[in-house]
Amino acid sequence: MQIVIIGSGNVAYHLAKAFTQNQIPLVQIFGRNENDLKKIAEELHIDYSTDILKEADLYIICVSDRSVEEVSALILKKDCLVVHTSGSLPKEILAGEYRKASFYPLQTFSKSKELEYEKIPFFIEAENENDKNILFELASKISQKVMESTHEKRKYIHLTAVFACNFVNHLFTRAKEISDSQDIPFDYFLPLIDETVQKIHEMDPKLAQTGPAVRNDVRILDLHKQLLKDESLEIYETINRSIKKMYEL
Structure with a gap:
């Protein structure tokens, strides 16, 4: 099967890397x-182009959600399969x-961060059974967790990911702003962060909640x-209002 990846960002880089590793x-x-494409191509030893799109059986579009439709219109071949990697579209x-x-692929991607691709869940949706099987077989060469998902379900998967990843990372950023303002090394908080994440591997997040809001410690x-x-x-x-309401304080 001839495969082309379209994009040069974090998702494109990691999918290309996962493919070449497997x-x-x-x-x-x-x-x-071109600069980003060249870096990826040189690292992974694959061809790249900014103007001539090669013929392929499968095109994987890894661009921002707002660009998917525009980029997909560049593919004029009819006898092929085209997929996007969006969680919401x-x-x-x-x-x-x-x-x-x-x-x-349900993961947060940064080019500078190594990932264990076999642990990343992949969610597949296709127009027919044959294409679904093609994508399942492809994803299964990368990951141990490949599942079918409708668009309706995938929207909620992505929404959950935003709460569990993007919002949490923003709170880490705000926390670091506070520690930086008082010249407190943020490294001090990494064991706490690690333990917080590790606990929800073993406990329901609701049962793992601690802190002044869950105790309703008004003074603190x-x-x-x-x-x-x-x-x-x-x-x-x-957030404290939300915690209090959840625990009916």
């Missing part, structure tokens, strides 16, 4: 950013007369609010 040949990585967003599907809550301002204060109050 001896899945790529005929090309295609995109607009329907496969019907793809603008062509080819066969359409989604190929969603008020003290913290005096130390905060602007957006961090708003976040602190919003």
